[in-house]
Amino acid sequence: MSELKTTFAGLELKNPFIVSSSNLTNSAEKNLAWEKAGAGAIVLKSLFEEQILWESSHIMSEEHPDAGDYLQGYLRAHYLDEYTKLIKDSKHACSIPVIASINCYTDQEWENFAAMIQDAGADAIELNLMAIQTGIRYEYGSFEQSHINILKHVAAKTNIPVIVKLGNNLTNPIALIDQLHANGAKAVVLFNRFYQTDIDIENLSYCSGQILSDGGELANALRWIGLASAAVPAISYAASGGVSTGTDIVKCLLAGASAVEICSALYKDGEKQIETMLKSVQDWMVRHQFKSIDSFRGKMQAKDLEKATVFERTQFLKYFGGKQ
Numbered sequence: 666m667s668e669l670k671t672t673f674a675g676l677e678l679k680n681p682f683i684v685s686s687s688n689l690t691n692s693a694e695k696n697l698a699w700e701k702a703g704a705g706a707i708v709l710k711s712l713f714e715e716q717i718l719w720e721s722s723h724i725m726s727e728e729h730p731d732a733g734d735y736l737q738g739y740l741r742a743h744y745l746d747e748y749t750k751l752i753k754d755s756k757h758a759c760s761i762p763v764i765a766s767i768n769c770y771t772d773q774e775w776e777n778f779a780a781m782i783q784d785a786g787a788d789a790i791e792l793n794l795m796a797i798q799t800g801i802r803y804e805y806g807s808f809e810q811s812h813i814n815i816l817k818h819v820a821a822k823t824n825i826p827v828i829v830k831l832g833n834n835l836t837n838p839i840a841l842i843d844q845l846h847a848n849g850a851k852a853v854v855l856f857n858r859f860y861q862t863d864i865d866i867e868n869l870s871y872c873s874g875q876i877l878s879d880g881g882e883l884a885n886a887l888r889w890i891g892l893a894s895a896a897v898p899a900i901s902y903a904a905s906g907g908v909s910t911g912t913d914i915v916k917c918l919l920a921g922a923s924a925v926e927i928c929s930a931l932y933k934d935g936e937k938q939i940e941t942m943l944k945s946v947q948d949w950m951v952r953h954q955f956k957s958i959d960s961f962r963g964k965m966q967a968k969d970l971e972k973a974t975v976f977e978r979t980q981f982l983k984y985f986g987g988k989q
């Protein structure tokens with residue numbers, strides 16, 4: 666029997682299928698159901714920066730500006746209480762690793778929140794650093810530096826593994842991942858999926874594009890995991906964004922991932938997807954006589970990073986150059 670065990674961010678998982686952070690993981694009952702359906706781990710719905718730092722400013726009245734501090738303190742405590750309860754209840758219900766998630770973009774008080782998350786029993790913390798850079802006088806590299814600063818502060822106050830979920834709007838994810846590793850990150854997730862902008866041409870208004878991903882979006886994670894896992898092998902990788910079949914999981918593992926974080930496929934097809942996809946991975950392993958994930962993980966990593974740009978450019982010319 667081929668083994669699906671894997672190690673991700675120092676956590677021992679019975680298989681590489683992680684239920685990704687979303688409303689699918691916002692209650693202990695749902696998380697227990699994912700465990701029963703066969704998931705290897707879950708990432709809880711994120712605690713958003715706005716929930717604890719911003720919301721009070723919208724409610725604050727101009728006539729009572731002194732209410733601001735009180736309100737902010739109250740909201741912060743409320744959301745943190747709610748979140749620590751979600752961690753405790755999920756840990757109580759589940760035996761698989763429970764990863765907490767903070768979705769942030771400024772270097773605020775994350776070290777204190779991270780310590781509370783650790784005390785509540787989370788097995789790891791995932792930092793989802795989600796923001797687009799629009800400043801006309803943007804200082805190149807400052808966005809990357811903010812990842813490092815936030816990570817440093819969180820890692821200084823915690824001793825559980827810290828995972829960083831990156832957006833796909835980085836010039837050179839490899840250089841950043843190297844620095845994240847040097848500053849204490851145990852794993853990275855490539856990539857978060859941003860809100861999809863669309864335009865309603867009848868009402869001349871902006872609207873949401875496709876909320877759920879499809880398999881066509883996997884290429885970005887495959888490219889960067891294939892390149893980065895060769896350049897920075899000491900950190901572990903999870904793929905996110907468009908993983909929708911067992912074949913996709915095999916591709917991610919071959920590229921160098923230790924796990925996959927899946928959301929859209931579960932929204933579309935429900936929990937039976939876990940068993941179906943893992944069975945397909947196992948069938949492939951049997952066909953190719955791989956007895957463990959470690960025996961083939963990274964087999965399709967980039968062989969020659971120096972030539973990656975030349976490779977990308979020549980493949981583009983080969984496949985797109987002659988297309989009429």
Ligand SMILES: Cc1cc2nc3c(=O)[nH]c(=O)nc-3n(C[C@H](O)[C@H](O)[C@H](O)COP(=O)(O)O)c2cc1C
Nearest residue numbers: 685686687710711793858878905906907927928929
């Ligand atoms: C409805 C919905 C809610 C999400 N909420 C979160 C969240 O709270 N925190 C987070 O890190 N990612 C969140 N995500 C992103 C997913 O975790 C995942 O990274 C993304 O959807 C790409 O994976 P997929 O192609 O398997 O859907 C959400 C995605 C969806 C569709």
